[in-house]
Amino acid sequence: MSSPREGHKLLEVRDLRVHFPTEDGVVKAVDGSSFALDRGETLGVVGESGSGKSITFLTVMGLINRSSARISGSVLFEGEEIIDASAARLRDIRGKRIGMIFQDPMTSLHPMHRVGDQIAEVVLTHTGASKKEAARLAVESLAEVGMPSPETRARQYPHEFSGGMRQRAMIAMALVLKPSLLIADEPTTALDVTIQAQILELIDELKEKFNIGVVLVSHSLATIADVSQDVMVMYAGRPAELGARDQVFQDAQHPYTWGLLESVPRPDVRVERLIPIDGQPPSLITLPPGCAFSPRCRHVRPECTAAVPELRDRGSGHLDACIIEPDEKTRLREERLAALEAGA
Amino acid sequence: MTEPTTTPDATPGATVTADVPLVRARGLVKRFPITRGVVLQRAIGHVHALAGVDFDIYAGKTLGVVGESGCGKSTAARIVARLLEPTEGTIEFEGRDITTLSRRQMVPLRRTVQVVFQDPYASLNPRQSVGQIIAAPLRVHGVEGDRRKKVQELMAQVGLNPEHFNRYPHEFSGGQRQRIGIARALALEPKLIICDEPVSALDVSIQAQVLNLLGDLQRERGLAYMFISHDLGVVRHVSHRISVMYLGSIVENADRDALYDNPRHPYTVALISAAPTGERGARTRRLLLAGDVPSPAAPPPGCTFHPRCPKARLVSGDPAEVPERCRTERPVLTDVGEGHQVACWYPIEKGDAEKMMEIQASEITLEGDPELGVAQTEGLTDAQPRPDDLVDGGTGL
Numbered sequence: 001m002s003s004p005r006e007g008h009k010l011l012e013v014r015d016l017r018v019h020f021p022t023e024d025g026v027v028k029a030v031d032g033s034s035f036a037l038d039r040g041e042t043l044g045v046v047g048e049s050g051s052g053k054s055i056t057f058l059t060v061m062g063l064i065n066r067s068s069a070r071i072s073g074s075v076l077f078e079g080e081e082i083i084d085a086s087a088a089r090l091r092d093i094r095g096k097r098i099g100m101i102f103q104d105p106m107t108s109l110h111p112m113h114r115v116g117d118q119i120a121e122v123v124l125t126h127t128g129a130s131k132k133e134a135a136r137l138a139v140e141s142l143a144e145v146g147m148p149s150p151e152t153r154a155r156q157y158p159h160e161f162s163g164g165m166r167q168r169a170m171i172a173m174a175l176v177l178k179p180s181l182l183i184a185d186e187p188t189t190a191l192d193v194t195i196q197a198q199i200l201e202l203i204d205e206l207k208e209k210f211n212i213g214v215v216l217v218s219h220s221l222a223t224i225a226d227v228s229q230d231v232m233v234m235y236a237g238r239p240a241e242l243g244a245r246d247q248v249f250q251d252a253q254h255p256y257t258w259g260l261l262e263s264v265p266r267p268d269v270r271v272e273r274l275i276p277i278d279g280q281p282p283s284l285i286t287l288p289p290g291c292a293f294s295p296r297c298r299h300v301r302p303e304c305t306a307a308v309p310e311l312r313d314r315g316s317g318h319l320d321a322c323i324i325e326p327d328e329k330t331r332l333r334e335e336r337l338a339a340l341e342a343g344a
Numbered sequence: 345m346t347e348p349t350t351t352p353d354a355t356p357g358a359t360v361t362a363d364v365p366l367v368r369a370r371g372l373v374k375r376f377p378i379t380r381g382v383v384l385q386r387a388i389g390h391v392h393a394l395a396g397v398d399f400d401i402y403a404g405k406t407l408g409v410v411g412e413s414g415c416g417k418s419t420a421a422r423i424v425a426r427l428l429e430p431t432e433g434t435i436e437f438e439g440r441d442i443t444t445l446s447r448r449q450m451v452p453l454r455r456t457v458q459v460v461f462q463d464p465y466a467s468l469n470p471r472q473s474v475g476q477i478i479a480a481p482l483r484v485h486g487v488e489g490d491r492r493k494k495v496q497e498l499m500a501q502v503g504l505n506p507e508h509f510n511r512y513p514h515e516f517s518g519g520q521r522q523r524i525g526i527a528r529a530l531a532l533e534p535k536l537i538i539c540d541e542p543v544s545a546l547d548v549s550i551q552a553q554v555l556n557l558l559g560d561l562q563r564e565r566g567l568a569y570m571f572i573s574h575d576l577g578v579v580r581h582v583s584h585r586i587s588v589m590y591l592g593s594i595v596e597n598a599d600r601d602a603l604y605d606n607p608r609h610p611y612t613v614a615l616i617s618a619a620p621t622g623e624r625g626a627r628t629r630r631l632l633l634a635g636d637v638p639s640p641a642a643p644p645p646g647c648t649f650h651p652r653c654p655k656a657r658l659v660s661g662d663p664a665e666v667p668e669r670c671r672t673e674r675p676v677l678t679d680v681g682e683g684h685q686v687a688c689w690y691p692i693e694k695g696d697a698e699k700m701m702e703i704q705a706s707e708i709t710l711e712g713d714p715e716l717g718v719a720q721t722e723g724l725t726d727a728q729p730r731p732d733d734l735v736d737g738g739t740g741l
C-alpha cells in the first residue's frame with residue numbers, strides 16, 4: 001500500500017518459470033508461479049522439500065546462473081522489471097534494496113573476517129560511504145538486532161558467536177542498508193527452539209519498525225501461521241493455494257493443503273496414527289498431466305488430468321489451483337473432518 | 345506390577361519383574377576434553393556434556409528427550425547405545441550392570457539396542473545397495489540363514505517394496521531412506537531403538553509416515569524408544585514419559601500430559617511457550633528467554649539456568665536480581681508428586697506465568713546484567729500459552 005511508487009506492489013511475480021536442462025531431461029523447478037507482496041507484510045511460504053521454494057526466491061534475487069537455467073515470466077520489484085536486469089543492476093538491488101538470510105549463518109559469514117568488517121563491506125560495496133562511516137553503520141545495525149555490546153561484537157569473528165548471535169549478525173548484515181524486502185529462507189531451522197522464537201520475534205519487530213516486506217520460507221506450518229499475514233502453499237513448482245493466513249489455515253481450499261494440515265501432530269487431539277499424504281512427490285522432469293497433485297489426491301476425477309488448473313480467486317484474494325468448485329469442496333471437507341472426528 | 349516375567353534374550357536364568365526398567369541410567373557424567381596443540385595435545389578444559397543424569401526406559405514405552413542444542417541429548421543416547429563410555433555413572437540393562445562389561449561380553453547386548461539417526465542421507469552408505477545396508481548387522485553378528493529373505497521381510501515390514509533390495513539410497517526419497525535406516529535397526533530384533541532426531545530433516549507429510557511406522561512397530565513388537573527431538577509437537581505425539589534437559593542435566597521428568605499441561609520447571613515453561621503453536625498472536629503471548637545458552641565448557645554456578653530464568657526474577661521481585669540460592673546451590677531432581685520430578689528451587693506454581701509476564705513487561709531492558717551472564721533481556725510477554733487452549737484464531741497446528 002505504501003509502496004514508493006503509487007500503485008505498485010513491493011514485489012509482484014507473474015508466471016515465473018525456472019527450468020534446468022539436465023542429462024535426464026528438463027527439471028521444471030518453478031513452473032508458472034504468481035504472487036505478490038506489500039511492504040509491512042510477511043508472506044509465509046510452505047511446501048514439501050523440492051517444491052521450488054528456494055529456487056523461486058533465488059531467482060527473484062537474480063542468484064540463479066542464467067547459463068544453467070531457462071528463466072521466464074516477470075519479477076516486478078518496486079515497479080521495476082528485474083527478470084532480465086543486468087548482473088550489475090541485480091547486484092546493486094541485492095543488499096541495498098533486498099536483504100536475505102539463509103538457514104545456515106555459518107555458510108554466509110566468512111570465518112576469517114571480523115563480523116563488523118563483513119557488515120561494513122556491504123555498505124562499502126553499495127554506497128560511497130567512508131570506511132569510518134561504514135564501520136559506524138555496522139555497529140548501529142548490530143545494535144538494531146539486539147546484539148549486546150555491539151562495538152565489541154563487531155570486532156569478533158563468527159566462531160566466537162553462538163548460533164543465535166550469528167543469525168542476528170546475518171540479519172544485521174541483511175538490513176544494514178535498510179532494504180525494503182527481506183527474504184528469509186528457513187532462517188531458524190538450525191536454531192534451538194527458544195532462540196528460534198527470539199529470531200522470529202526480531203524479524204517481526206524489524207518488519208514493523210522499518211515497514212519492510214518479509215518473505216519467510218519454512219517447513220514448519222506452525223511457524224508460518226504464527227508470523228505471516230499471507231501464506232503461499234507450493235507444490236511442484238507452483239502455488240497450490242495462496243491467501244491470507246486465516247483463509248489458508250482455517251478455510252483451506254486445496255487438497256494438498258488439507259493433506260499438509262492433517263499430517264501435523266495436533267497438540268489438542270490425541271490420535272494413534274497420523275495421516276500422511278499418500279504417494280511420492282512427483283518427478284519434476286515428467287510432471288503428471290494436469291494437476292501435479294492428482295496422483296496423490298483423494299478427490300481426483302477425470303477432469304483433473306485434462307489441463308493444468310489455473311490459480312482461481314475464490315473471493316477476497318483467496319486463490320487455489322484445484323478444479324473442484326468451492327461448494328463441493330466445503331462439503332468434501334466437512335465430510336472428511338467428520339470422518340476423522342469419528343475415527344479419532 | 346510385580347508379576348515376574350522372563351525375558352527370552354537376557355542372560356539365561358535371569359528373571360526380571362515388570363517394573364524393572366529395560367534401561368536404568370544413574371549418575372551419568374560425560375566430560376570431553378578441550379584440547380589445544382597439533383602435535384602435543386593438551387587438555388585446556390572440559391566440556392561438561394552430561395553433569396549427572398538419571399533416567400529409566402521401560403519395555404514397550406517411549407522416553408522423549410527434549411532440550412536446547414548442545415544440552416547433551418545425543419551424548420546420553422550414545423552412552424545408552426554403548427557407542428560412548430560415560431566418565432562416571434552406571435547403566436543397567438534389564439537389571440544387570442553393563443557399565444563395566446568387556447567388549448566381548450557386550451556383543452549379545454549390543455544387538456538389543458539399535459540407533460536411528462537424524463540424517464537419512466548421511467547415515468546410509470551411497471555405494472551399498474539397500475539389501476547390503478540392511479543385511480550388514482546380520483553379517484556382523486553372524487546371523488545364519490537366508491539373509492536375502494530376511495532382508496526382504498524387513499523391507500516389507502517398514503513399507504518398502506521388497507523387490508527394490510538391489511537399488512541404491514539415492515533412488516529413494518527422504519522418507520524411504522529413513523525407512524531403510526529403521527529396517528537396518530530392526531534386523532537384529534532389538535528391544536530398544538534410540539531415535540536421535542529421526543524426523544527432523546523430513547517434511548511434515550513424510551514425517552507423519554515415519555512416526556506412524558515407529559508407532560506400529562512399538563505396538564506389534566513391544567519395542568522401547570528413546571526419542572530425541574526439537575519438535576515438542578512430535579515428542580508429545582510419541583512419548584509416554586518425557587525428560588527435559590538443560591546444559592547437561594535433566595531439569596524435569598514427567599508423564600507426557602503432566603509435562604505439557606502442568607510444566608513445573610521455568611525452562612520447560614519457556615520451551616513450551618517458545619514452540620510455534622499456529623495461534624494468531626501467539627508470539628505476543630510468548631515467554632521469551634533472555635540471552636543465549638551458556639557454554640557447557642563453563643556452566644554457570646548454582647542452577648545452570650539462573651542467568652536466563654524468569655522465575656528467579658519473579659522470586660527476587662527485581663528483573664536484575666536472582667535469589668542467592670539459585671546462584672550458588674545446584675538444585676537436584678525432586679519429586680513433586682505422581683512421578684513428576686523437577687530440579688528447581690522455586691518450581692512453577694499456578695499463576696506464575698502471568699506474574700513473570702507482568703514483571704518483565706514493566707522492565708524491558710535491552711542490555712542484560714553482565715554479572716548474571718545475561719546477554720540480553722527480551723521483553724517477557726503475556727502468559728504461557730497452553731498448547732491445548734486454542735484461542736480464537738488458532739489453526740490447531
Ligand SMILES: Nc1ncnc2c1ncn2[C@@H]1O[C@H](COP(=O)(O)OP(=O)(O)OP(=O)(O)O)[C@@H](O)[C@H]1O
Nearest residue numbers: 020022027029048049050051052053054055056284
Ligand atoms: N541446478 C539445478 N539443476 C537441476 N535441478 C535443480 C537445480 N537446482 C535445483 N534443482 C531442483 O529444483 C527443485 C526445487 O528445488 P528447491 O531448492 O527450490 O526446493 P525447496 O522447495 O526449497 O526444497 P527444501 O524444502 O528441501 O529446501 C528440486 O527438485 C531440485 O532438485
Ligand SMILES: Nc1ncnc2c1ncn2[C@@H]1O[C@H](COP(=O)(O)OP(=O)(O)OP(=O)(O)O)[C@@H](O)[C@H]1O
Nearest residue numbers: 376391392393412413414415416417418419420640
Ligand atoms: N566428541 C566430542 N568432543 C568434544 N565435545 C563434544 C563431543 N561430543 C559432544 N560434545 C559437546 O558436548 C555437548 C553436548 O553435545 P550433544 O551432541 O550431546 O548435544 P545435543 O543435546 O544432542 O545437541 P543437538 O540438539 O544440537 O543435537 C555439546 O556442547 C557438544 O559440543
Ligand code: SF4
Nearest residue numbers: 647650653670688689
Ligand atoms: S532454581 Fe532458580 S534459577 Fe533455576 S530454574 Fe528454578 S527458579 Fe530458575
Ligand SMILES: [Mg+2]
Nearest residue numbers: 053054055185
Ligand atoms: Mg529450500
Ligand SMILES: [Mg+2]
Nearest residue numbers: 417418419540
Ligand atoms: Mg544431538
